[in-house]
Each structure stands twice: as structure tokens, then as C-alpha cells.
Amino acid sequence: MAAEVVKEEVYSTIPMRTWRWLGVNEARVASSVLTAAQERRIRVPAGEKHTVVLVYRDEPAAHVQAELAAGAELQLIKVQLAEDGVRRADTIEVQCSEGAKFSYTAVEAGAGVSTTKLLVALNGDKSEADVAALYFGDRKRRIDMNYIIRQAGRDTRANMQIHGALAGESDKIFRGTLDFIRGAKGSTGREKEEVVLLSPKVRNRSVPLMLSGEDDVDGHHAVSVGRMDENKLYYLMSRGLNLAEAERLVVEAALAPVLVRIPDAQLAAEVREHIEGRLSHV
Amino acid sequence: MAKKKTFIEDIERTLYDIKNEDRPVYKTKQGLTDEIIRDISAKKHDPDWMLAFRLHSLDVYNHTPLPVWGPDLSELDMDRIVTYVKPDAKMAGRWEDVPADIKDTFDRLGIPEAEKTSLAGVGAQYDSEVVYHSIQESLTRQGVIYTDMETALVEHEDLVREYFMKLVPPKDHKFAALHGAVWSGGSFVYVPAGVQVKIPLQSYFRLNSPGAGQFEHTLIIVEKGASLHFIEGCSAPKYNVTNLHAGCVELYVKEGARLRYSTIENWSRNMMNLNTKRALVEKDGLIEWVSGSFGSHVSMLYPCSILHGENARCEFTGVTFAGHGQHLDTGATVVHAAPHTSANINTRTISKDGGIAVYRSAVKVAPGADHAKCSVNCESLMLDDRSRSDTLPVMDIQGDEADIGHEARIGRISDEAVYYLTTRGISEDEARAMIVRGFVEPIAKALPLEYAVEMNNLINIELEGAMG
Structure with a gap:
């Protein structure tokens, strides 16, 4: 029987291309996934504070556009817990005016193939983006994330903290870009990704880009990829936990900084149980 | 209070910009054709297999697209590049025998003086051919070979044939294929097992002819337990036409061997520097790269270390200074292909006066390369807001027994x-x-x-x- 041919298209690209053999220049998504995208527009008027929680279980795609007026604040929580057979693609685009604050918390813990792009434009002076995401890969899960924060206004602040764990035969790409546009004087950007590797068959690709056309900025990115800290495991096991329990606790602790940002306690508990359940099969 | 800036002077180029009259004894026509390749091969008295290799490389070149990433290469018109320029000089073993104007050039660059004071051997290439080569007798007695590639092809053909463009095959990329087709000059070094070459060897590459390309090949084999420090320098005077440098460096570091490869590159700012450097490091071997990129109009340079044997190590230290009109895209790649391999990459970039400095890297941990360790640190200093500084590292890790850390900063000098x-x-x-x-x-x-x-x-x- 002939293999099924899935028609794909380029869904997102990194702002600056590199060697093709690394396979990180672009993310491709099945065209059929994109035709069913849910559209969502969020407008936060000047001075107002909104919180929006998006939970995705079986929708194939979503396209969220948010505009934050001057001094507006948006707390956007995205939790993705789709079944293994689901292929997903999400786009979140955010425009921030002067003094606006965007907070984004994302959980990527489901779907067989999950492709995400986040584009945040800090156009206004003193606008801020605080992004925290966790991903958990197990079995044959494919996770592709492309986060870009473009800092165009003066004195903008960007913070990107990514925590992940990879088990089974999972394969993940995280591209995180801090893009300082000329004129973004006094701006700062921080990006950090920490990845815990739990299986010899995982593949992790990390691509932290930092682009700058402005000298009066302070940019810093860091990536750490490795096994679980053996000292932590030893400590926990010396307190009576077996290896599996200790490993589970260490992974949960690694993901905790993101989980605590979910304001809905019930949803946070569901995410925790979802990941614990999967960890118990690792 | 307005923030102030440190002024860093542009690179003083007077010394490097002195031009000699372009009076080669032979030049190919501009462009790249089968006929030109056969012409170069005949002039160089290549063995048949090398001619076949050149023609194969030309075919690969013609079928390989330009890279779709990196600096804009549209200014490079191969139809206007002269790929082979034979200077009016024969290879000499004494500086006195080098023609006066060429010798003066190298005198001004301090090469003969350095040979007397701090080097164990010197090679000097002018346009497409090596015009001077020497090595201390004590090293020759220990079996060390340091000669130009053409002589090596005659006197050590088996070795050249075994290693030449095996690490960087023509199919690697378009300019590797170009190099395979038109290569000329360069150095061949062979250090026998256990021999420690304590004083560095140096090759210096000078491109004088306007609108020409330089395609030297450097092939170094450091056998088991041996060690070597090799220094490479490059410069050219500035012309109003584009010059091209597409050299190739292949380094074989055998079991327990050490090789330090240092480069101070100061090409003129009409130069497209599209160079390929790669090292294969066997068990317990060490490759150390020291790379200074100061010149050229456009550079694409990412020395690659393939850590092929257990406990193989790589240390990469690089600095890039991009000034007005320069787009220097530099960095490093490391492939961890065996257990317990380790790498340490440390770079600094400075950009000023509209210069573009890019740090680009790839760290790959192949399946089975358990306990691989890699630490990357790159810092970029921008001296004005007309310049650019970009950092683009990629880490690709397969397996769970790796420990990889990367850290980068961009900014100005901290108050x-x-x-x-x-x-x-x-x-x-x-x-x-x-x-x-x-x-x-x-x-x-x-x-x-x-x-x-x-x-x-x-x-x-x-x-x-x-x-x-």
C-alpha cells in the first residue's frame, strides 16, 4: 500500500537562517491542520488588565491576535493537552503599545505533533513581555516552538524562560529570538532554556537567537541541556524515595516555575496530574 | 546624563595595503570553465587523478546552489575572477632567492624576522604559488615534513591522495567544490608519531593580484602522540574589484596528538573570504583553534571540529572585529561523535561604524556520544547604533548522556x-x-x-x- 502523502507548508521561520543540515530554519505543518484554525482577537483597552485562559484539547489549530493599548496588561495562559493522535499548530501574535505589559504562560504537553509560533512586538516605549513556557515530550511526540520577541520601543523589557523535559523518542525544537531593533535604547532582554533529557532516544534542538541593531541594550541568553542532577537524585533517594519517584520529583520541580503561573488552581492541578501520569510511564 | 562611548580606532591598514606591480608569468582567463581547469592542472603538472578530481569538483560546483543563509554574496561574479595567478618567482629555500619586490612585501609583514626569532619553519605564498619554504633541520631529522602542497603531491603522493579533501569533500558546499576545482598552493605538514614540534610553523598567504582568487590548501597530519602549533596569516592590498579567498584547511589529529591552529586574518576590504576549515580528532586528541578575523569585506568562516575518538577535545577561541563595510559571519561547529568528548568555545565580537558581526555556531551530539560535554560562551560588544551584532547558535543533541551549556551576551561596555x-x-x-x-x-x-x-x-x- 502506498504511504500517505501529507501536503505541508512552511508555517514559521527563524528570523535568520542557518545551515540546512540542522533542520531548524523552518517549521512545516500539514495544510489540512491550518484550514481549521480558530481565530481569536483580544483587545485590551488603555489602562485595563485582562486575563485570558486558552485550553486546547482537540482543536487542530488556533490563531490568536492580541493588541494591548497604552498601559494595558494582558495575562495570557495557554494550556495544550491534546490527545496523541492530534496534529496542532498555534500562532499567537501580540502588539504592545507604550507601557503595556504582556504576560504569557504556556504548557505544551499534548498532541502527537505540536507546532507553535509566538510573535511579540514591543513597539511602545517601556512595554514589557514576560514569557514562561514548559514542554513535556514523551513517546514519539514532536514539539516545535518558535518564539520571537521584537523590541522596537525604548526601555522595553523582555524575559523568556523555557523549561522542558524530554522522554521516550520525543523530538523537540525550541527557537527563541530576542530581536533588538535600532532605536530600542535602554532595552533589556533575557532568555533562558533548561532542558532535562530522560531517554537515550530523544532529540533536542535549541536555537537561542539574539539579534541587535542597537548598541544601547543589554541582551543575555543561556541554554542548559543535560541529564537530571545526580546530586538531587541522590539526596532524594537518601530520604527514602526510589529512583523513579526521585526522578519524577526532580522533573516536576523543574517544571514548577511555569505551573505556578497558572491562576486557575483546578487547571494547574489538571496539568500537574497530566504530566505526572505521563512521567509514571517513562 | 548622555551615555559616552569608548572610541576604538579602526584597523591600521597602511602596512597591508602596499601594492606591488601585478606582473605574473602566467594568469588564467577570468571565469571558471572546463578549459581553465585543464589549463591550471597542466601548468601545475598534476597527476591524472588530480585532474579528474578537479573536473569532478567543477561539475559539483556547477550543480550546487549558493547558500541561502549568511551574508549577501551577490557581489561575487565568478566570471570576473581569475582563479590562477602564477607569480614571477620560483619556490625558494632562501629569502635571498625570492624576487626583490615580493621579498620586500614579506619583509614589511615581518615574516623573515619572525622566522629568525620565533618560528621553526616558514611558508610564504604569493598569489597562487608558494614562493618560499623553510624548516629547521632538527625537525627534518625527526621526520617532520613541512612543504608546499605541490611538492607534497610529487614527493608524498600517497599521503596526499589518502587525505586530500576527504574531510571537506567537494560536495560539502559550493565553495568547497570551487576549491577542489582550482586549488593551488598551501602547506603540507606531517608530524610523525611522538614528535613534539615545540616552536610554531607559520604559513603566510598574500594575494597581490587584483580581481584574483586565492585557493590554497592546507593539509596537516599530526600522528599519534605528536604535537604541533601551526600559525597562518593572510593579507592583501585593497583594490576596487572583488578578490576571492576560498581556501581549505584539513587537519588530522591522531590518537593522543595535539594541534594548535592559530590564524590572524587581515584580508583587504574588497575580499570575499569564504574559507573552510575542519579537523578530525581521534581518541585523546586535542585540537585548539585560535582565530582572529579582522579583514575582508565578507567572511564566512566556521572552523569545524569532528571529535571522532573517545576523549577527543576541542578548544576554540575566536575574536572578530567588523568595521565599516564589513560583514563578518564567523563562529565554530563541533560534532561530538564519540563518548566522553568535550569542547569549549569562547568567542568575542566587536562591531563599529556600520560593521556587521555575526556569531554562528552548531554543536551536534550524535547518538552514542555519551557523556559529551560542551560549553559555549560568546560575547558581543557594539560600539555604535549603526552597527549590527547577531548571535545564532544551534545545539542539536541526540541522547540523554550529554551536558551542554551555552551563554551569550550582547551589549555595550557596562557603566x-x-x-x-x-x-x-x-x-x-x-x-x-x-x-x-x-x-x-x-x-x-x-x-x-x-x-x-x-x-x-x-x-x-x-x-x-x-x-x-
């Missing part, structure tokens, strides 16, 4: 650091100077003293300027 130093009694001017010198110090200290001095001269810090 806090200057303040801290002034509170310790250091004047503000001296504090600024210390910070900028400290920024490139990891590179300077990796070089032999004479070359560190040259590098400091290349980056001349104007102490009386203000800082930010």
Missing part, C-alpha cells in the same frame, strides 16, 4: 563595571581601557607573544575617547 573599577582607585580612562582589553584578552593570551602584540595593534584602543 557599572567602569564605576566599580573607579571605586578601586583606577582612573576612568584606564578603567575603560582595561575593560576593552579584557574583552579580547582570552584571545590575546592564547597567542604567542609576537602575535598578541600584532593583534593589539590591530585593535588599537583610543584611550582618550569616552565610553558608554
Whole structure:
């Protein structure tokens, strides 16, 4: 029987291309996934504070556009817990005016193939983006994330903290870009990704880009990829936990900084149980 | 209070810009055709297999697209590049025998003086051919071979055939294929097992002919337990037409061997520098790269270390200074292909006057390369808001027994650091100077003293300027 041919298209690209053999220049998504995208527009008027929680279980795609007026604040929580057979693609685009604050918390813990792009434009002076995401890969899960924060206004602040764990035969790409546009004087950007590797068959690709056309900025990115800290495991096991329990606790602790940002306690508990359940099969 | 800036002088190029009359004894026509390749091969008296290799490479070149990433290469018109320029000089073993104008050029660059004081052997290439080569007799007695590639092809054909363009095959990329087709000159070094070459060897490459390309090939084999420090220098005078450098460096570091490969590159700013360097490191071997990129209009240079044997190691130290009209895209790649391999990449970039400095890297951990360790640190200093500084590292890790860390910073000189130093009694001017010198110090200290001095001269810090 002939293999099924899935028609794909380029869904997102990194702002600056590199060697093709690394396979990180672009993310491709099945065209059929994109035709069913849910559209969502969020407008936060000047001075107002909104919180929006998006939970995705079986929708194939979503396209969220948010505009934050001057001094507006948006707390956007995205939790993705789709079944293994689901292929997903999400786009979140955010425009921030002067003094606006965007907070984004994302959980990527489901779907067989999950492709995400986040584009945040800090156009206004003193606008801020605080992004925290966790991903958990197990079995044959494919996770592709492309986060870009473009800092165009003066004195903008960007913070990107990514925590992940990879088990089974999972394969993940995280591209995180801090893009300082000329004129973004006094701006700062921080990006950090920490990845815990739990299986010899995982593949992790990390691509932290930092682009700058402005000298009066302070940019810093860091990536750490490795096994679980053996000292932590030893400590926990010396307190009576077996290896599996200790490993589970260490992974949960690694993901905790993101989980605590979910304001809905019930949803946070569901995410925790979802990941614990999967960890118990690792 | 307005932020102030440190002024770092542009690189003084007078020394490098002195042009000699272009009077080769032979030049190919411009462009790249089957006929030109056969012509070069005949002039160089290639064996048949090398002619076949060149023609195969040309075919690969014609079927390989330009890279779709990196700097804009549209200014490069191969139909206007002369790929082979034979200078009016025969290879000499004594400086006295090198023609006067060519010898004067190398004199001004300090090569003969360096040979007397701090080198165990020297090679000097002028346009497409090596015009001078020497090596201390004590090394020859130990079996060390240091000669030009053409002589190696005659006297050590088996070795050349075994290793030539095996690490960088023509199919690697378009300019590797170009190199395979038109290569000329370069150095061949063979260090027998257990021999420690304690004083460095140096090859210097000078491209004098306008509109020409230089395609030297450097092939170094350091056998089991041996060690070598090899230094490469490059420069050219500036012309109004594009010159091209597409050299190729292949380094074989065998079991327990050590090789330090240092480069101070100061090509003129009409040069497209599309160079390929790669090392294969076997068990317990060590490759150390020291790379200073100061010249050229466009550079694409990412020395690659393939850590092929258990416990193989790589140390990469690089500095890139991009000034007006320069787009220097530099970095490093490391492939961990065996267990317990380790790498340490440490780079600094400076951009000013509209220059573009890009740090680009790839760290790959292949399946089975358990306990691979890699640490990457890159720092970029921007001296004005007309320049660009971009950082694009990729880490690709397969397996769970790896420990990979990457850290990068972009910014200007920190006010806090200057303040801290002034509170310790250091004047503000001296504090600024210390910070900028400290920024490139990891590179300077990796070089032999004479070359560190040259590098400091290349980056001349104007102490009386203000800082930010």
C-alpha cells in the first residue's frame, strides 16, 4: 500500500537562517491542520488588565491576535493537552503599545505533533513581555516552538524562560529570538532554556537567537541541556524515595516555575496530574 | 546624563595595503570553465587523478546552489575572477632567492624576522604559488615534513591522495567544490608519531593580484602522540574589484596528538573570504583553534571540529572585529561523535561604524556520544547604533548522556563595571581601557607573544575617547 502523502507548508521561520543540515530554519505543518484554525482577537483597552485562559484539547489549530493599548496588561495562559493522535499548530501574535505589559504562560504537553509560533512586538516605549513556557515530550511526540520577541520601543523589557523535559523518542525544537531593533535604547532582554533529557532516544534542538541593531541594550541568553542532577537524585533517594519517584520529583520541580503561573488552581492541578501520569510511564 | 562611548580606532591598514606591480608569468582567463581547469592542472603538472578530481569538483560546483543563509554574496561574479595567478618567482629555500619586490612585501609583514626569532619553519605564498619554504633541520631529522602542497603531491603522493579533501569533500558546499576545482598552493605538514614540534610553523598567504582568487590548501597530519602549533596569516592590498579567498584547511589529529591552529586574518576590504576549515580528532586528541578575523569585506568562516575518538577535545577561541563595510559571519561547529568528548568555545565580537558581526555556531551530539560535554560562551560588544551584532547558535543533541551549556551576551561596555573599577582607585580612562582589553584578552593570551602584540595593534584602543 502506498504511504500517505501529507501536503505541508512552511508555517514559521527563524528570523535568520542557518545551515540546512540542522533542520531548524523552518517549521512545516500539514495544510489540512491550518484550514481549521480558530481565530481569536483580544483587545485590551488603555489602562485595563485582562486575563485570558486558552485550553486546547482537540482543536487542530488556533490563531490568536492580541493588541494591548497604552498601559494595558494582558495575562495570557495557554494550556495544550491534546490527545496523541492530534496534529496542532498555534500562532499567537501580540502588539504592545507604550507601557503595556504582556504576560504569557504556556504548557505544551499534548498532541502527537505540536507546532507553535509566538510573535511579540514591543513597539511602545517601556512595554514589557514576560514569557514562561514548559514542554513535556514523551513517546514519539514532536514539539516545535518558535518564539520571537521584537523590541522596537525604548526601555522595553523582555524575559523568556523555557523549561522542558524530554522522554521516550520525543523530538523537540525550541527557537527563541530576542530581536533588538535600532532605536530600542535602554532595552533589556533575557532568555533562558533548561532542558532535562530522560531517554537515550530523544532529540533536542535549541536555537537561542539574539539579534541587535542597537548598541544601547543589554541582551543575555543561556541554554542548559543535560541529564537530571545526580546530586538531587541522590539526596532524594537518601530520604527514602526510589529512583523513579526521585526522578519524577526532580522533573516536576523543574517544571514548577511555569505551573505556578497558572491562576486557575483546578487547571494547574489538571496539568500537574497530566504530566505526572505521563512521567509514571517513562 | 548622555551615555559616552569608548572610541576604538579602526584597523591600521597602511602596512597591508602596499601594492606591488601585478606582473605574473602566467594568469588564467577570468571565469571558471572546463578549459581553465585543464589549463591550471597542466601548468601545475598534476597527476591524472588530480585532474579528474578537479573536473569532478567543477561539475559539483556547477550543480550546487549558493547558500541561502549568511551574508549577501551577490557581489561575487565568478566570471570576473581569475582563479590562477602564477607569480614571477620560483619556490625558494632562501629569502635571498625570492624576487626583490615580493621579498620586500614579506619583509614589511615581518615574516623573515619572525622566522629568525620565533618560528621553526616558514611558508610564504604569493598569489597562487608558494614562493618560499623553510624548516629547521632538527625537525627534518625527526621526520617532520613541512612543504608546499605541490611538492607534497610529487614527493608524498600517497599521503596526499589518502587525505586530500576527504574531510571537506567537494560536495560539502559550493565553495568547497570551487576549491577542489582550482586549488593551488598551501602547506603540507606531517608530524610523525611522538614528535613534539615545540616552536610554531607559520604559513603566510598574500594575494597581490587584483580581481584574483586565492585557493590554497592546507593539509596537516599530526600522528599519534605528536604535537604541533601551526600559525597562518593572510593579507592583501585593497583594490576596487572583488578578490576571492576560498581556501581549505584539513587537519588530522591522531590518537593522543595535539594541534594548535592559530590564524590572524587581515584580508583587504574588497575580499570575499569564504574559507573552510575542519579537523578530525581521534581518541585523546586535542585540537585548539585560535582565530582572529579582522579583514575582508565578507567572511564566512566556521572552523569545524569532528571529535571522532573517545576523549577527543576541542578548544576554540575566536575574536572578530567588523568595521565599516564589513560583514563578518564567523563562529565554530563541533560534532561530538564519540563518548566522553568535550569542547569549549569562547568567542568575542566587536562591531563599529556600520560593521556587521555575526556569531554562528552548531554543536551536534550524535547518538552514542555519551557523556559529551560542551560549553559555549560568546560575547558581543557594539560600539555604535549603526552597527549590527547577531548571535545564532544551534545545539542539536541526540541522547540523554550529554551536558551542554551555552551563554551569550550582547551589549555595550557596562557603566557599572567602569564605576566599580573607579571605586578601586583606577582612573576612568584606564578603567575603560582595561575593560576593552579584557574583552579580547582570552584571545590575546592564547597567542604567542609576537602575535598578541600584532593583534593589539590591530585593535588599537583610543584611550582618550569616552565610553558608554
